[in-house]
Amino acid sequence: AQSVSQHNHHVILSEAASLELGCNYSYGGTVNLFWYVQYPGQHLQLLLKYFSGDPLVKGIKGFEAEFIKSKFSFNLRKPSVQWSDTAEYFCAVKVAAGNKLTFGGGTRVLVKP
Amino acid sequence: DGGITQSPKYLFRKEGQNVTLSCEQNLNHDAMYWYRQDPGQGLRLIYYSQIVNDFQKGDIAEGYSVSREKKESFPLTVTSAQKNPTAFYLCASSLGDSYNEQFFGPGTRLTVL
Numbered sequence: 001a002q003s004v005s006q007h008n009h010h011v012i013l014s015e016a017a018s019l020e021l022g023c024n025y026s027y028g029g030t031v032n033l034f035w036y037v038q039y040p041g042q043h044l045q046l047l048l049k050y051f052s053g054d055p056l057v058k059g060i061k062g063f064e065a066e067f068i069k070s071k072f073s074f075n076l077r078k079p080s081v082q083w084s085d086t087a088e089y090f091c092a093v094k095v096a097a098g099n100k101l102t103f104g105g106g107t108r109v110l111v112k113p
Numbered sequence: 114d115g116g117i118t119q120s121p122k123y124l125f126r127k128e129g130q131n132v133t134l135s136c137e138q139n140l141n142h143d144a145m146y147w148y149r150q151d152p153g154q155g156l157r158l159i160y161y162s163q164i165v166n167d168f169q170k171g172d173i174a175e176g177y178s179v180s181r182e183k184k185e186s187f188p189l190t191v192t193s194a195q196k197n198p199t200a201f202y203l204c205a206s207s208l209g210d211s212y213n214e215q216f217f218g219p220g221t222r223l224t225v226l
Contacts, residue, residue, distance in 0.1 A: 009153060034214060044156075044203065044217040090155055099144055099163060099207065100171070101215060103155035 002027035004093050006104035014112050015083055021076040021107050023091030030096035033074040035065055036103075039087045047089070050074065051096075061085070083113045116140065117218035119204050124223045126198075134189045134221045136204035142216075143209030145187035149173060150201040150220070159202075162187055163209055191223060198225045 007022040025031065035047040048059025055067040065076045074091060091104040117138045126132045138145065144163045148156040158171030162181040176195025181187055187206075191198045201222050205215040 004155075006155075036217075043219050044205075046214045046216075049214055092156075099209065100158060100161065101146075101156075103148075103157070105153050105155040 002031070002093055002095065002102050004091055004102050004104035006089075006091055006107050008107050009105065010108045010110070012110045012112065013081060016080050017111075019076075019078045019081045019085070019109065021089055021091075021109070023074045023076065023104055025072050025074070025091075025093040025102075027072075027093065027095065032094040032096055033065070033067060034092040034094070034101070035059065035063070035074075035076050036090045036092060037087045038090070038106075039084075044090070047076070081109075081111050083111050085109060086111045117204060117206055117216060119202075119218040119221050121221060122219065124221055126223065126225050128225055129193045131190055131192050132198075132223065134191065134202055134204075134223070136187045136189065136218060138185055138187075138204075138206045138216075138218075140206055140216065141184070142206035143184070144207045144215075145181065146205040146207075146215060147171075147177070147179065147187070147189045148203045148205065150203055156203060159189065198223060 003026045005024045033050040037047045038044045048057050050057045050067045058064045088106050088108045090106045092101045120135045146161040147159040157173050160179040162168035178190045203220045204218040207213050207215045
């Protein structure tokens with residue numbers, strides 16, 4: 001069974017700082033990759049997804065992620081965060097052609113104004 | 114408005130009682146899912162259903178049961194056999210084919226006293 005690791009449980013940074021959240025998965029086959037975000041008091045929502053093609057994926061709100069197959073990684077980045085990016089971020093992996101998502105443990109990000 | 118509704122938002126039950134959590138979607142999605150969210154553990158799949166009248170166990174199905182009698186509804190029963198039922202429960206749905214993301218409901222926070 002696949003597993004997903006998010007290296008940082010908590011990240012605190014100031015506005016305008018750059019953000020990078022790590023995500024590694026363990027599965028040797030073809031995967032689909034996702035980043036979800038949960039803002040305080042809101043539904044879990046999709047930030048971006050990778051199925052195939054360009055390994056650099058752009059999502060909503062200025063986020064992007066890069067799939068590096070050789071490193072089994074799908075790290076999330078944002079060059080300049082805002083206070084409104086305070087949220088919990090989840091990486092998720094799905095075996096291609098399947099429907100089951102496996103989530104990482106989540107990273108809580110606090111952006112100080 | 115299309116979406117996923119879960120009720121109630123907060124639920125309190127005494128130990129030893131079964132409790133059923135509601136999940137309804139009007140997105141015409143074939144697949145529905147139940148997750149449990151615990152701090153630091155991300156989301157873990159309890160049960161999922163890819164089509165009406167069919168469902169499969171996820172990673173942590175023990176102590177839970179589901180039914181899928183209608184396309185739009187996927188209720189979850191937390192039974193007295195679940196050893197640690199206090200948690201945040203999230204329902205999700207997707208179109209069911211491999212190339213679509215899951216959409217999440219607002220969640221139900223269950224506290225067993």
